[in-house]
Amino acid sequence: MHMALSSRSSFAAADVLLPAAMAYRQPCSGGGGGPATSSYFGSRPAAPFFPFGTAAQLDVFECLSDEGGAVPAPPAAVPGAFATPPPPLPLMPAERVVPDAAAGYSSHARSAAAAAAGEGPPRRTDRIAFRVRSDDEEVLDDGYKWRKYGKKSVKNSPNPRNYYRCSTEGCSVKKRVERDKDDQRYVVTMYEGVHNHVSPGTIYYATQDAASGRFFVAGMHQPGH
DNA sequence: CGTTTTTGACCCGCGC
């Protein structure tokens, strides 16, 4: 069963959401105040992926980082991103969600990843988490094809956590999805790793300007296709 | 028929 790849008309609002996603992501890596560590995009200018989808559902968009901790969604102007997103958000204090998620994941994900990869070294993986409002849809369509490989109930949450892996061969990007334990209306999605390929769904893609580090929507299809 | 989901077992690191 495939997710809502086509069951939902997510394209209509995508032009709005894409900028939004990107805009939020930039501050995401910086950690809202600390030295811009650029944990995610900054260090990996490659394969883009967009953790969002089902446009209509995206109500609140928060970004979490495994090192900075909470990164409250930047309310207004985001330098660099083209269009300032129109999100009427911030009703949710990010501090509540992040510590839990971030702490838990950073410690365990590391060991687990290391074990799985068979390499002990501090192989830092790009990890990014989003918390979006989605009442009925759990798995947001981000254009990639995911294969579920596990499901676990977590200690401090009544909701199970689902584990997905990118089904594209050679791509080891993982993603875990769970409903917010406090707000069942929200879904926390965590991505780990970077896709080594473009979206099979050929949704949107973007390019990053090496000099400025900014992102630009380059089109609707893969380059050269 | 190929791919994905399901689900329990297994494994591993960490804290006590």
Add this chain to the structure above:
DNA sequence: GCGCGGGTCAAAAACG
């Protein structure tokens, strides 16, 4: 050393 919590594997079932 042991138990707990969390992440992954793998076999079988389900699905399109």
